[in-house]
Amino acid sequence: MASEKSSSDLTLLDFWVSPFGQRVRIALAEKNLPYEYVEEDLLAGKSERLLQSNPVHKKIPVLLHGGKPVNESLIIVQYLDEAFPDTPSLLPSDPYARAQARFWADYVDKKVYDCGTRLWKLKGEPQAQARAEMLEILKTLETELGDKEFFGGEHGFGFVDAAFAPFTPWFMSYEKYGEFKVAEVAPKIAAWAERVGKRESVAKSLYSPDKVYDHIGVLKKKYGIE
Amino acid sequence: MAMEKAAAENAEKAAPLKLLGSWASSYTHRVQLALRLKGLEFEYAEEDLGSKSEALLRNNPVYKKVPVLVLPDGRALAESAIILHYLDDAFPSARQLLPADPFDRAVARFWCHFSDDKLGPAVGAVFASTGEEQEAAVRQVHENLALLEAELREGAFKGRRFFGGDEVGFLDVVLGCGSYWLAVFEEVTGVQLVDADAFPLFHAWLRDFEAQEEVRETIPSVDRLLDYARGLRQMLLAMAAGAGAPADAPTAAPPSAAPPAPATADIAVDI
Numbered sequence: 001m002a003s004e005k006s007s008s009d010l011t012l013l014d015f016w017v018s019p020f021g022q023r024v025r026i027a028l029a030e031k032n033l034p035y036e037y038v039e040e041d042l043l044a045g046k047s048e049r050l051l052q053s054n055p056v057h058k059k060i061p062v063l064l065h066g067g068k069p070v071n072e073s074l075i076i077v078q079y080l081d082e083a084f085p086d087t088p089s090l091l092p093s094d095p096y097a098r099a100q101a102r103f104w105a106d107y108v109d110k111k112v113y114d115c116g117t118r119l120w121k122l123k124g125e126p127q128a129q130a131r132a133e134m135l136e137i138l139k140t141l142e143t144e145l146g147d148k149e150f151f152g153g154e155h156g157f158g159f160v161d162a163a164f165a166p167f168t169p170w171f172m173s174y175e176k177y178g179e180f181k182v183a184e185v186a187p188k189i190a191a192w193a194e195r196v197g198k199r200e201s202v203a204k205s206l207y208s209p210d211k212v213y214d215h216i217g218v219l220k221k222k223y224g225i226e
Numbered sequence: 227m228a229m230e231k232a233a234a235e236n237a238e239k240a241a242p243l244k245l246l247g248s249w250a251s252s253y254t255h256r257v258q259l260a261l262r263l264k265g266l267e268f269e270y271a272e273e274d275l276g277s278k279s280e281a282l283l284r285n286n287p288v289y290k291k292v293p294v295l296v297l298p299d300g301r302a303l304a305e306s307a308i309i310l311h312y313l314d315d316a317f318p319s320a321r322q323l324l325p326a327d328p329f330d331r332a333v334a335r336f337w338c339h340f341s342d343d344k345l346g347p348a349v350g351a352v353f354a355s356t357g358e359e360q361e362a363a364v365r366q367v368h369e370n371l372a373l374l375e376a377e378l379r380e381g382a383f384k385g386r387r388f389f390g391g392d393e394v395g396f397l398d399v400v401l402g403c404g405s406y407w408l409a410v411f412e413e414v415t416g417v418q419l420v421d422a423d424a425f426p427l428f429h430a431w432l433r434d435f436e437a438q439e440e441v442r443e444t445i446p447s448v449d450r451l452l453d454y455a456r457g458l459r460q461m462l463l464a465m466a467a468g469a470g471a472p473a474d475a476p477t478a479a480p481p482s483a484a485p486p487a488p489a490t491a492d493i494a495v496d497i
Contacts, residue, residue, distance in 0.1 A: 098315055
């Protein structure tokens with residue numbers, strides 16, 4: 001992670017394994033923007049700076065630009081496109097393509113993390129339902145990806161790729177808890193995950209599936225779940 | 227080159243946009259209002275949410291919801307906030323709804339998400355519940371409104387007549403198309419949601435918003451909204467009480483009234 005004092009005056013309040021924070025790290029790397037990375041130890045409590053920067057939700061990631069806070073990962077990524085127009089953009093320029101990119105990033109946002117959480121947190125019927133939903137989500141994304149190298153299509157690696165890539169290390173955990181294989185349910189997504197994982201901005205922002213799995217174990221202990 | 231540009235502009239004006247919507251859906255109203263504010267012509271098709279059209283299912287296969295904007299070439303867009311962004315992008319010479327400054331845009335998007343994620347569901351929860359559960363939901367609504375009031379009073383929107391500044395903008399459309407439900411729900415549930423004393427700036431904003439010509443053209447009459455809300459409240463309470471079998475619920479609406487009660491998830495009793 002970049003931690004030198006930034007000439008672009010950017011600071012990122014983040015949590016190492018957060019897929020939402022990772023979206024921002026990926027975007028910053030794609031744009032080659034230096035920034036100060038600040039690890040918030042969320043399991044120990046929230047810092048004053050975090051509480052002041054995001055008083056409404058008290059969540060990371062928070063991007064501070066010249067001290068002014070921008071909250072919510074997808075909003076931050078769009079902000080980076082708009083505030084740094086001379087850097088490679090993650091959203092395409094065509095209005096319809098932009099709308100589609102926003103739609104699918106929003107879909108990932110609405111569906112993946114919540115469903116995944118239910119998958120590892122719950123048991124019995126509710127877990128079975130989460131499993132069914134996860135398969136549906138993966139299949140829907142598989143259809144959208146199709147034979148494209150990236151979700152961004154002609155544009156290349158883009159907004160939706162950055163939005164979804166951080167969930168790829170979570171696939172192994174979803175597979176274990178849901179007893180399925182992404183490669184069987186959504187082979188194109190599995191192939192995309194491997195491709196995208198090799199991209200420099202993504203590789204240096206994500207942690208291994210084992211680390212994610214261990215983190216889930218820590219959370220389960222914390223919530224008193226077997 | 228000049229002639230090609232003129233032809234393209236004419237095509238842009240001549241070809242109609244088509245909006246699939248539902249008369250009581252505040253998400254639909256957002257798009258209608260945006261189109262009117264921008265002076266963009268459009269055709270409107272009312273969807274029976276209890277019996278969705280093939281066009282809706284084909285154009286929004288992921289969510290199967292309104293609103294859906296269908297472009298002249300047949301391509302479709304769903305999700306109201308995304309449609310509003312598209313309209314700004316696709317019609318750059320028409321009135322822009324989002325602010326120009328990147329930071330202001332981020333703030334507008336943040337509160338839009340807050341409206342859809344927190345405030346709207348909280349208001350919906352008040353409407354769908356009773357007793358202690360409702361009391362908790364009311365407290366939630368008040369907490370959420372207090373946050374907006376604070377932003378109007380001393381935060382991001384300090385000193386502004388509208389969230390967009392001197393004129394109605396993106397966040398006004400998002401919050402406004404839905405806020406009209408507050409007075410309706412107050413009437414139907416007997417619960418106070420927006421106290422003018424507790425939320426003076428929000429109250430004043432809402433009054434100014436609702437006085438705008440394009441808004442008056444877009445929001446259905448209070449009587450229709452009250453009728454709809456009363457029927458909906460009955461149905462939701464019946465479902466909550468477990469007497470939710472279709473035969474028991476008051477889905478047989480009087481002939482003159484609104485379309486049959488749709489699935490709860492489709493009902494934009496939202497804000």
